[in-house]
Amino acid sequence: MxxxxxxxxxxxxxxxxxxxxxxxxxxxxxxxxxxxxxxxxxxxxxxxxxxxxxxxxxxxxxxxxxxxxxxxxxxxxxNNFVDPVAKCSKCGTQHRADHILEDFLKENFEGLTIEELKELIKKYNIKCPNCKGEFKEFYVLNMMFSINIGxxxxxxxxxxxxxxxxxxxxxxxxxxxxxxxxxxxxxxxxxxxxxxxxxxxxxxxxxxxxxxxxxxxxxxxxxxxxxxxxxxxxxxxxxxxxxxxxxxxxxxxxxxxxxxxxxxxxxxxxxxxxxxxxxxxxxxxxxxxxxxxxxxxxxxxxxxxxxxxxxxxxxxxxxxxxxxxxxxxxxxxxxxxxxxxxxxxxxxxxxxxxxxxxxxxxxxxxxxxxxxHKKDGERIFLNLPSPIVPFEIAVFPLVNKSGLDIEARKIFENLSGKFDAVFDHSGSIGKMYYREDERGTLYCITIDYGTKETGKVTLRDRNTKKQIFVKIEFLESILRNLLDGKIKFEEIGKIIK
Ligand SMILES: [Zn+2]
Missing domain, CATH: 3.30.930.10 (Bira Bifunctional Protein; Domain 2)
Structure with a gap:
């Protein structure tokens, strides 16, 4: 990319x-x-x-x-923590002398002395990338920030x-x-x-x-x-x-x-x-x-x-x-x-x-x-490993009405102390999924119209977008096993077609 x-x-x-x-x-x-x-x-x-x-x-x-x-x-x-500088005689900008060479020759020149860098810049007749002016002054600058106390x-x-x-x-x-x-x-x-x-x-x-x-x-x-x-x-x-x-x-x-x-x-x-x-x-x-x-x-x-x-x-x-x-x-x-x-x-x-x-x-x-950073058609997802994802799970209601939001919040509150969890209810289900994919959230849990009757929610996998119905009472242990790598997503149940 x-x-x-x-x-x-x-x-x-x-x-x-x-x-x-x-x-x-x-x-x-x-x-x-x-x-x-x-x-x-x-x-x-x-x-x-x-x-x-x-x-x-x-x-x-x-x-x-x-x-x-x-x-x-x-x-x-x-004494020694210095940057090599090449100064443009026309526009006055200071450039890292080794970077000027690196950009021109596509090689690493870190560690060369200012004299060596000067010689090479002259040899290849490299000009200022801003204004095509000539480099005439070469010197080193200490890279530490000094400050006043009091x-x-x-x-x-x-x-x-x-x-x-x-x-x-x-x-x-x-x-x-x-x-x-x-x-x-x-x-x-x-x-x-x-x-x-x-x-x-x-x-x-x-x-x-x-x-x-x-x-x-x-x-x-x-x-x-x-x-x-x-x-x-x-x-x-x-x-x-x-x-x-x-x-x-x-x-x-x-x-x-x-x-x-x-x-x-x-x-x-x-x-x-x-x-x-x-x-x-x-x-x-x-x-x-x-x-x-x-x-x-x-x-x-x-x-x-x-x-x-x-x-x-x-x-x-x-x-x-x-x-x-x-x-x-x-x-x-x-x-x-x-x-x-x-x-x-x-x-x-x-x-x-x-x-x-x-x-x-x-x-x-x-x-x-x-x-x-992965692309799956229009969809972007961060394929981060589970120990570093910003959020492990996200919980949301399919729609923000008919009591689904209240039910979803209840499930979120139950899980949020046990997992790195986030709650969302601010848009269409598709948009909420994509937003979580983009920051690498591993699993999304959706509460829909059927949840009250069946006691089941939809669990969605970040990488594959596959979805499986899961009983609320088993949600915590299933998520724990998934995150610990003890089971694979496909092993939880039937993939929803
Ligand atoms: Zn210049």
Whole structure:
């Protein structure tokens, strides 16, 4: 689907649109509507449950969005977190130098130095896409938003990644959790980056949500995973030499020399996408970043990529980063507070190493909408998997009279505490069905003229539009079994012709 079509769909159907719209909009900022907010919350909850469930010593914390300048002096963001800019000499607009090249040559140029980018732009004689003017000025801009606290205290920044909140709280949390490694600190929250050229709806914005898990571990244990046997033959999907291949976890370790600790979490991430989010296998892959592409502090960096037709192919939606002891070491140096822990069983003091599992929540939401957007003639339905649908069920009366509405509301009230349910009575039955299809509601329940006599309602399946009569007294258990995947829709009863 084209990006314009997605834009129209998500705006009209209550998912997301540009912020401050009534004043002409603010580039790079987005508001989520009612359906988008529900979908995002569901994604975050599923993420939380899955990744915190990997280890009883993984917990969630919520650090503040604004942090001390020194946090980013230590992390390197103050000096190194920059965008390469090419400025048009005619119209004066600033462009991301690597994006200018990417649009022209259809290749990824992220990570090149400003000098290298300048050279290439000159070599291919690329002109300003706005006015065909020449690019003459090339420089870098820091991407952090600085802010004033009170009147003039400038020692603060909006955080450009959630990760630093995990590092600055490491020692306190280590003590609170009774000094055990590995320890995981998860953060789901907003981050802020002053992008030169925000674009592609919510996939590159100036304010976005990250879901990250920092896993602190003893470097000496990097090849020692107790449950390795569980995943050793599991096949990881990898982009190698511009082809997608499948390679077992064992072979990733022996052939590509990736540590077991790292590969273990790659397998968990892949299972999250394929088994929980139900992303088709051919649309998922990991891609190893080259030395030029990856951040200088990452020793190993694979991106998580999904195939997005609207954006021209596989795009990054997250990553798994071996940050070593880079962050804690630098915080120790600048703060003067020791980040060393004593491992009593090994009688040694170490600064833990860190593997970071990082996800762009908004990019994932965009991907889910694109990948699961299906057309069935004129009908559009979001084929979302049940754990992330905004609503599991919808209840409505066939018509809004003859007591059907009262009966329908009674059934809704009985189910609404047990399921994510919505009630509607605002139009023809066909329109109500379509509205639910468009936001992915799994099952619609309709109360009609016969309900009072037969005690039956109509249950309709989102994907197939098939309908079956169900007795009200069995409705709850049938829905529970359907949602848990214990029965198939066709097994409930006779399909209504
Ligand atoms: Zn221009």
């Amino acid at each position: 084209e990006i314009d079509k997605i834009d129209e769909f998500v705006r009209k159907k209550g998912f997301f649109w540009q912020s401050s719209e009534i004043y002409g909009g603010l580039a790079g900022f987005y508001d989520y509507g009612n359906n988008g907010t529900l979908l995002k919350r569901k994604f975050e909850n599923v993420w939380r449950k899955y990744f915190l469930g990997l280890n009883e010593n993984f917990v969630e914390i919520e650090p503040s969005n604004i942090m001390h300048k020194n946090v980013f002096a230590a992390s390197g963001h103050l 009147e003039k205290d400038k020692n603060a920044f909006m955080r450009p990644e959630t990760a630093q909140g995990a590092f600055t709280n490491f020692m306190r949390q280590y003590n609170i959790l009774r000094n055990r490694l590995p320890m995981g600190l998860a953060i789901i929250g907003k981050v802020f980056r002053n992008e030169i050229s925000p674009r592609n709806l919510i996939t590159r914005t100036r304010e976005f949500t990250q879901a990250e898990l920092q896993i602190f571990f003893d470097f000496e244990e990097i090849e020692n995973i107790s449950s390795w046997d569980e995943i050793k033959d599991y096949k990881i999907i990898l982009n190698e030499n511009k082809k997608n291949i499948e390679i077992t976890c064992n072979n990733l370790v022996s052939n590509m020399k990736i540590p077991k600790f790292y590969v273990y979490y790659m397998s968990k991430i892949q299972k999250f996408y394929l088994d929980i989010l139900k992303i088709p296998k051919e649309k998922f892959r990991f891609r190893k970043l080259s030395n030029e592409e990856k951040a200088f502090y990452n020793k190993i960096h694979f991106d998580i990529e999904l195939d997005l037709l609207s954006l021209g192919g596989f795009k990054e939606v997250g990553g798994i980063h071996y940050r070593t002891d880079y962050d804690l070491k630098n915080h120790e140096k600048l703060s003067g507070k020791s980040q060393k822990v004593f491992l009593s069983d090994k009688k040694k003091k170490i600064i833990p190493h860190v593997i970071e599992l990082s996800f762009g929540v908004d990019r994932n939401i965009y991907s889910l909408i694109e990948i699961f």
